Amino acid sequence: MPLKLYNTLTRSLEEFRPLHPDRVGMYGCGPTVYQLPHVGNYRSIVFFDLVQRYLRWKGFQPKLVVNITDVDDRTINGAAAAGVALGQVTEPLADGFFQDLGTLGVRGADVFPRATLHIPRMVELIRQLIERGHAYVTDQGDVYFDIGSWPAYGKLSRVDLSTVREGAGLELRDRATDEPGKRDPRDFALWKGAKDADRQVGAVWPAPWGEGRPGWHIECSAMSMAELGDTLDIHMGGEDLIFPHHEDEIAQSEAATGQPFARYWLHVKYLVVNGEKMSKSLGNVYRLGDIIERGFTPAGIRYLLLAAHYRKELNFTFDGLRDAQAAVRRLLDFQQRLAGTPVAPDATVSALPDIAARALVAFETALDDDLNTSAALAAIFGFVRESNAELDRARTVTEPDLRQARAALDRMDEVFGVLALANAAPGVDEQFARWVEQRLTDRQAARLHRDFAAADAIRAELTAAGVVIEDTARGTRWKKA
RNA sequence: GGGCACGUGGCGAAGUGGCUAACGCAGACGCCUGCAAAGCGUCCAUUCGGCGGUUCGAAUCCGCCCGUGCCCUCCA
Incomplete structure (x- = not known):
């Protein structure tokens, strides 16, 4: 093409x-x-x-x-x-x-x-x-x-x-x-x-x-x-x-x-801030350090800059940046899901390869059209949604099927570089991670005794520490909010 | 003053003559779950700045108006 x-x-x-x-x-x-x-x-x-x-x-x-x-x-x-x-x-x-x-x-x-x-x-x-x-x-x-x-x-x-x-x-x-x-x-x-x-x-x-x-x-x-x-x-x-x-x-x-x-x-095309031109007199000239200091992530910023077509004006706002980060979060969650999905040799053949193949075609078609990044992102999210649905349905998939899904996501991120950037972010420190793991073990013990009050108290404690947890069929996952 | 673009749901943003106007975020309801989270499903613009016009048919073409951005000699 x-x-x-x-x-x-x-x-x-x-x-x-x-x-x-x-x-x-x-x-x-x-x-x-x-x-x-x-x-x-x-x-x-x-x-x-x-x-x-x-x-x-x-x-x-x-x-x-x-x-x-x-x-x-x-x-x-x-x-x-x-x-x-x-x-x-x-x-x-x-x-x-x-x-x-x-x-x-x-x-x-x-x-x-x-x-x-x-x-x-x-x-x-x-x-x-x-x-x-x-x-x-x-x-x-x-x-x-x-x-x-x-x-x-x-x-x-x-x-x-x-x-x-x-x-x-x-x-x-x-x-x-x-x-x-x-x-x-x-x-x-x-x-x-x-x-x-x-x-x-x-x-x-x-x-x-x-x-x-x-x-x-x-x-x-x-x-x-x-x-x-x-x-x-x-x-x-x-x-x-x-x-x-x-x-x-x-x-x-x-x-x-x-x-x-x-x-x-x-x-x-130019980028504007809150619909206004960026200028010193308006005090809306933002440098990268300013934005990071406000707690925004590089991956979110990169996503936002790439989410609009390059020949259209891009409206840069902090609300928009928040939304961009939520979108990146969704992609990361999906990537982690792919990484954690169990493979079974005897699993029935899934639709994942077909979903991946169609997504790649849509992705390339979009970018071939004068680098239409918005449409390319739509292709990625379509891939995410369809794959998620398939994984909900299948529970386990074959190793080749899963590998194709992972490869497709990686391949698309080669162009956007957003997931790679998000994953390159400095991880949480060891000691903190150990603490979280310990509390999750405690919570799991409480859950086994059906002591949900105690389990929820631990979850509240983790939430306060900025940790979001997800119970899955294969145990509990956690991530920074 | 002259030239060139753009104006799509609560927000961001695709689509530029004809399927039910992508996608993301936010929101509502449902499924799942001990409850959440994540995920999935359904819903969320009878309408595309406004007013006219062309056309069987327009967000998409034309005109006018309103608004925004860029350029008119060192600003990405």
Whole structure:
């Protein structure tokens, strides 16, 4: 079954065919490390992870590159304000980012290039653009891309820059005076001549036309092409990056290499909080640490971020997070049930293999349709419900049947990674577990004597300790609430 | 001001011309259970922001209105 993706470039659903038969070059615009990322950022990152996982699931060999922008206006300003070197601001933030990725079960891109380590490649690209007449150097030592020299400009965003006016126009004029030597207000910076603040924080690199530092857009072009070649298969990012960032990437890359830059452009819609945009003034910018501190689980957060289709706005709320965790709980309960179901060689053949097979087809069909994660989750829950019903009916099943059910669940979680993440959560400590087991033994003894008052007292005690118990035909199970 | 999206039950969220509008959470009732929990079953939108229009038929297409989000030069 072919995978179809919505390509922003053509504004249509297209069958995905990689340039090279199996290998897939993917690039996702990663964080600028000037502050800790927030849930909005993670929606994008988790989406990159999803795409990579699914491509692998489908048998492709994806190579995912996610950049770390560690030099730009904001990082430099941050370092200058603190009076420290650039790296002293960016490195701790990058570390924090990687730590969060682990928390969210993001497998990790294959490469996380840092902009500051790819400056020579950027200089080389700019040199080519100047040579080919697509860029020019100003008296201030800045280098701009000459949009007039590139008629194809605007093919991704379809923005007609000549119609821009009013508020936007005013800003444009202000910027033009801010950037002397710029021939056309639409031209964008490839290189910025060194300024005092840059020197102060050590953000200065040599170039044939004078020292300075790269512009933002060129960073992504250089890093993606360095890792994936002149033409990559999939380029991803937040919807806000379509213009001008990705537009500029296309222009400068294609003008420099003469090759198509990226074949499929995927853009993730924004996440809103309580239906409102996330902003500092509203005080609703949540970082991962904030959410975990409120007692929410990484698996719940990951589930919530993946539960909505990536091209639809996602409403992030704490109520929604609670619901997501309940959904994860249901999946975990089912997984545990599968793990604990007794097998019997003489059990009659069950419907489990058939249920599993149908679920996998529905699952793949959903994801093939432009990564419809909501529909894929529906397939998983359908599998859970039908399997539960079958297990209620059968009581015992054959080992092969059970194995197929477990395999199907694992296979589907390879894409979502939610169960794996939930199971990776730090377990309860040994001593606590021993105490719980002891109390359960006591309760069981009371139950055998039909002393239900005593049994219920122990259960109440456990409930107060945050333990939920389940009596099954094979004994009592317990779990943390 | 211009451009692009979106608005589905209490909440979240699929579905984009035609079976009884997925799925999850919450809620109600029932089965199971000593009682619970878990699970299962049934129920929970005659209706898809509002008003018109096209069509044999629309949540799905068109128009207007209301609301929200993104972009209009360094914001995922």
